[in-house]
Amino acid sequence: MTEALFRDDSYLQTCQARVTGVNERGGILLDRSIFFATGGGQPGDTGMIERPDGSSIAIGATVFGESKEQIVHVPAAEGPLPDVGETIVATIDWHRRYRHMRMHxxxxIICAAMRTKITGAQIGEEESRIDLNMQDPPDRDAVLAAIMEAVNADHPVTTEWITDAQLDANPDLIKSMSVSPPRGSGLVRLVRIGANFDLxxxxxxxxxxxxxxxxxxxxKIEKKGRLNRRIRIRLDD
Ligand SMILES: [Zn+2]
Structure with a gap:
């Protein structure tokens, strides 16, 4: 099991960790990590692991292992792997991750502003897209105005936890038709924007x-099926 430090603080760029294993495909397991593992349309982090001898290993991808409790750091190239028990310093590619955070x-905001369900999403460093369950094409200027109104409102983004049972009792909280909520530990993490803009x-x-x-x-706003509209966005800087 990997302690997922980014869940409580997504702004951590570096951390110390202990190597707990190397899997059969050369993926590195740590006791704690700031590397986000690919999931929910967001790509896993890339970055660097520095070993006590001063050498470093470039990490090209981060994925879940046997369960969502285990984070696997996949080296970008073949080479020496760390020893179990070694203390390393892990650093993420912050420029890339911060863009993922802004895009995500x-x-x-788009989902909340359009007041509809999500049928798919893919976050990227340069461009991201969200698929929405909508019959009529949304007006581009109206969508952009709604996004920028929420951006300029400077809403705080916070997290809170509820039990699986509480989520089952409030199924309307689930906005995604394609990604199931992060269950498993008995608790589900909710992300809240503003007092009640999105939850x-x-x-x-x-x-x-x-x-x-x-x-x-x-x-771009594209039609992807009778009940599906795809909105593509970029960040201006
Ligand atoms: Zn999110």
Whole structure:
């Protein structure tokens, strides 16, 4: 099991950790990590692991292992692997991750502003997309105005935890038709934007306040099936 430090503080860029194993495919397991593992449409982190002897291992991908309690750090290339028990320093590619956090939070805003369910999402460093369950094409200017109103409102983004039973009693909290809530431990993490602008189960990483998203551009609105509209966005900086 890996202690997922990014769940409580998504702004950690580096941490010390102990190597607890190396799996059969060369993936590195740590007792704690700031590396987000691919899930919910958000790519896993890339970065670096520095060994006590001064050498370093570039990490090209981060994924879940046998369960969602285990985070696997996949080296970008073949090479020497750390020893079990070794204390290393892990550092993420912060420029890339911070863009993922801004994009991810922007997608929450679009979903909340459009007041509809999500049928898919893919976050990227350069461009992200969200698929919404909508019959009529949304007006581009109206969508952008709604996004920027929420960005400029500087809403705080906070997390809270509820039990699986509480989520079962409030199924309307689930906004995604494609990604199931991060269950497993008996508790589900909710992400709240503003007092009540958006509230939904999510295991991803987000910015602390919506103003950090900055200016957004809608690059495309596409029809993807009779009941599906895809909105593509970019960050202006
Ligand atoms: Zn989220």
């Amino acid at each position: 939070t922007a997608l929450h 939904q189960p999510c295991g991803g990483t987000h910015v602390r306040t919506t103003s950090e998203i900055g200016q957004v551009t809608i690059t």
